[in-house]
Each structure stands twice: as structure tokens, then as C-alpha cells.
Amino acid sequence: MKTWPKITGFAAALAVVFGAAYGVGSLAGSGDAGTRAGTQAASEVGTAESGGADEAAVEVPEGLQVSAHGYSIDLKTPRIERGRTTDIRFAILDAKGRPVTDYTVEQEKELHLILASRDLTVYRHLHPTRSGDGTWRMPVNLPTAGDYRLFADFAPAAGDGESLTLGTDLAVAGRYEPQPLPKQEPTSEVDGYRVTLRGDLGAGSARELTFEVSKDGKQVTDLQPYLGAYGHLVALRAGDLAYLHVHPNSEAGDPGTKPGPTVSFTATAPSAHGYRLFLDFKHEGKVRTADFTVRADLAGDTAEAEDEPAQESGSPEHDEHG
Structure with missing residues (x-):
């Protein structure tokens, strides 16, 4: 994974034609x-x-x-x-x-x-x-x-x-029925956990994304290290699935780094577009994934996108981590 300070996989300029997108x-x-x-x-x-x-x-x-x-x-x-x-x-x-x-x-x-x-x-x-x-x-x-x-x-x-x-x-x-991109929401529910996203993606500008983890209405303050940190974030651009991989702003063991309830990242989106964020976190011995749909805007506009049908099955399907 990318190891240069705080921002990974978000560096140079690009020009790319987008592939087909389903339900963006x-x-x-x-x-x-x-x-x-x-x-x-x-x-x-x-x-x-x-x-x-x-x-x-x-x-x-x-x-x-x-x-x-x-x-x-x-x-x-x-x-x-x-x-x-x-x-x-x-x-x-x-x-x-x-x-x-x-x-x-x-x-x-x-x-x-x-x-x-x-x-x-x-x-x-x-x-x-x-x-x-x-x-x-x-x-x-x-x-x-x-x-x-x-x-x-x-x-x-x-x-x-x-x-x-x-x-x-x-x-x-097999029979393929593409689903619409899940609706943009500030929270994600997984296995009884609620993860709240604060912050936004900016196209071409570094911005901080902070995730807060809670369970049963209480903040989780004993997250466990996973791959050396308390959180692991992958972002994929809708349409062509450009891969954006970031590291947390601090790692487990760093002075002053607490095991929750928040974990933060600094990220730069390559373009104004829709993205899916997948946050891995570990608690009580199991890794779980919270997912979000966000939009990066050139002006950093965080306004909600127009209403669109949410995926009928709810959150995307995840599997245990290998």
C-alpha cells in the first residue's frame, strides 16, 4: 500500500475517458x-x-x-x-x-x-x-x-x-441485473454498528474525511488495529472504477492516537464525480466494512445530490476479509 505521508495514491494529473457506469x-x-x-x-x-x-x-x-x-x-x-x-x-x-x-x-x-x-x-x-x-x-x-x-x-x-x-x-x-448506485447518506449501518462520515471530497484539493464508529448508541473507543491502523479506506470512482487508496492520518501506536471512536484520512479526488468509499475497521475480533456514496466537486460543494432510487437490497454486499 502507499506509504508516503498521509496521502496515498493521490498525486499526479490525469486525463481519462470514463467507461460505462451503471446507475451513477x-x-x-x-x-x-x-x-x-x-x-x-x-x-x-x-x-x-x-x-x-x-x-x-x-x-x-x-x-x-x-x-x-x-x-x-x-x-x-x-x-x-x-x-x-x-x-x-x-x-x-x-x-x-x-x-x-x-x-x-x-x-x-x-x-x-x-x-x-x-x-x-x-x-x-x-x-x-x-x-x-x-x-x-x-x-x-x-x-x-x-x-x-x-x-x-x-x-x-x-x-x-x-x-x-x-x-x-x-x-x-449468470443472470446480471445491475443495481443503481446507492443513495448518498452521511451514515452507514453494518452488523449493528453505525459509522458517521464527516467531511467531503474535493476534486484536485486535499480534504479531511473523518469517520465516527458507534454501537448501540455508544461510541466505540476500543477499535483494534487492522493492517497497522484503526481504519483502512478505499475509494472507487463510479463508471471506470479508478482506484484511490488512502491511509489514516495516524496509525495505531502513534503518540496521541486513540483507538476510536474516530479515524480520519486526508484524500484528494482526481475529478468531479461520484465515488464509493469503503471503510474497513476491526472491533471485537472481526473486520467490518462501512460503505458510503459521495460526490467530489471542483468547488468543494457538499450539497446533497438530487434524490435517486436507493438500491433495493440496501447496503452493498460484503464478505469477511482474508
Whole structure:
């Protein structure tokens, strides 16, 4: 995961054409101007046999590329069936097409795997296991059919210490009924916990997001460390699923850092658009995920978006973390 101070995956400028979005509605917006952040240098996609890819002048957000900086993700199970537990298998290849077997541990793991449905109603944060030949494996059971995006977040030991996020598509067979983007709300309910979001995303400007965790009407003041911190946040842009990964403003063990009830992050959105936020937190030995729909605006306007139908099933479906 990104380790530079307080803001991760939100740095350079970008210009990108959005992919198709399902149910983005008024939250998606049409603006895409201003400073772009959360980018990594673009590489034209090439084959392993060709020795990697040539660097392009344009920079794009993380997670939109299958190849970047001489590394590629090779998904060996590009299609699975809905509702059936299947091992997802993939490898990270270097510029010569060789599987990478040496990684830098970041946030207690060599690699973090994120799975999200294209309509952003299913989300998984997983930690697969790696075999000696460099193949990563993780059993998954996805509840709905459709198009998914798989993100691998890692730092190769042979690199310059910077972590990368590569993405590739996963098809889940079965009848597909895309859902609308869940309605924007300031609170999220999960397993009896209520998480309240304060703050907003600004396109091209750093802003603080603070999450307060409570249970049964009482503030939770004994959160447990998860991946070295009291919270872990992933943001995905509706439409193309650009991947924005931030760290908390302080980590577990830092002087003055309390285990709740709040955990805060500083983040910069790459464009004015709709986003989904997924906050992982650990309490009483279990990791839970609170989800939010937000909109980033160039002017930092926090006004509520126009009313739109909420997803019938309520909050997006989550799974236990690997």
C-alpha cells in the first residue's frame, strides 16, 4: 500500500475517458476538469514476450491498467460462476514475463487484493496466499453475476520502493441485473454498528474525511488495529472504477492516537464525480466494512445530490476479509 505521508495514491494529473457506469445518476456528474490526482504513470499495454510496454505521456489513475512500470497482472481465472466458491489465481509478471516472487511487505501484507463489481454493490478486500512459483490464490464466492474489477496493490522488492496498483477484469457468469448506485447518506449501518462520515471530497484539493464508529448508541473507543491502523479506506470512482487508496492520518501506536471512536484520512479526488468509499475497521475480533456514496466537486460543494432510487437490497454486499 502507499506509504508516503498521509496521502496515498493521490498525486499526479490525469486525463481519462470514463467507461460505462451503471446507475451513477446525478452523483456521477459530467465535470472532469481541474487538477487530477491519484495517478500513476501510464504504460501502453504490451505482452510479456515483448519485454513490457513503452511509457506513454499521459498519466491515468491507479487500477485502470493491466500493465505499468514494467509489471503486469496475469489473471489465470478470468471467468467464474456466480454463487460458486472458486479459487481466483493470478500472477504479477515483470518486464521479461517472469512471475514476481519477492515483495516488500506493506501494511502487514505482501499484496492486497480488492474485488469490486462494476456497479459498486459488491466489494471484497482480500489477502491471497502466494505459492513458490509466484502464483497467488484466493477462494471467492461472489453473490451476483456481471463484470467485476480485480485490483492488486503491491510493491515489488526489486523496485524503487513505490507500490503499484494494477487492475484487470473478472467476468462472473449468470443472470446480471445491475443495481443503481446507492443513495448518498452521511451514515452507514453494518452488523449493528453505525459509522458517521464527516467531511467531503474535493476534486484536485486535499480534504479531511473523518469517520465516527458507534454501537448501540455508544461510541466505540476500543477499535483494534487492522493492517497497522484503526481504519483502512478505499475509494472507487463510479463508471471506470479508478482506484484511490488512502491511509489514516495516524496509525495505531502513534503518540496521541486513540483507538476510536474516530479515524480520519486526508484524500484528494482526481475529478468531479461520484465515488464509493469503503471503510474497513476491526472491533471485537472481526473486520467490518462501512460503505458510503459521495460526490467530489471542483468547488468543494457538499450539497446533497438530487434524490435517486436507493438500491433495493440496501447496503452493498460484503464478505469477511482474508
